[in-house]
Amino acid sequence: MEKVNINLATYIFNFLELTSIVILGIINKISIEIIVALMIIFIFVRQNNGKQMHYKSPILCFFSTLLIFVFLYKLANLSEVISLCVSAIAGYTFTGNADVKQVYLYNGTSKYKEMKQYVKEHKESKELKDFEKILMKFNDIYNDRYKFDFLELYRLEFLEDLKYKEILDNTNLKDNRQITDALDIITISLNTFIETKNVEKNKLKYFRKLRKKQSDIK
Secondary structure: OHHHHHHHHHHHHHHHHHHHHHHHHHHOOOOHHHHHHHHHHHHHHHHOOOOEOOOOOHHHHHHHHHHHHHHHHHHHHHOHHHHHHHHHHHHHHOEOOOOHHHHOOOOOOOOOHHHHHHHHHHOOOHHHHHHHHHHHHHHHHHHHHHOOOHHHHHHHHHHOOOOHHHHHHHOOOOOHHHHHHHHHHHHHHHHHHHHHHHHHHHHHHHHHHHHHHHHHHO
């Protein structure tokens, strides 16, 4: 009887979680097709890549999943393809096989150190110029919500390497927490952008090799 009660509680929890995810997508004006695709990719990758990782607290588990999908929906407003790719990455990071240090460019010793180094080495690249355009779109979309300039903060932190006090003096941000919250959004977005570009490059290399093999056969 106790086992039946546990299973029933699990089914109810999963139903409420899935319903909340769908409602969040509708609120963010995401099409049902994309909502379902994001959910399927996230769940499939999570269930088929080792042991799933969960918080001991159902409440933490519930809100962490909702937070992930809020981010995925925000990305979907900019690019559905990027959002679908990130859904797969997010699903994988919630498995026992995942090594978060390999997913992100920073390794935890200094949160933005590796990212700063990457930007410094590639600041004139087309990829980072394209990313700056994305940050400009962020400004248009989220200006009323966040009240700061994503592109300006990106340049102050990653290009000019200013200290937090100097950033506060040069922006309308009020405290260090606002800075780190904003930088987290920028860093995750840049990581996602770079990973997506790498996937595209690998696909291009693969198809070039495939075409070469086909031409050699002929």
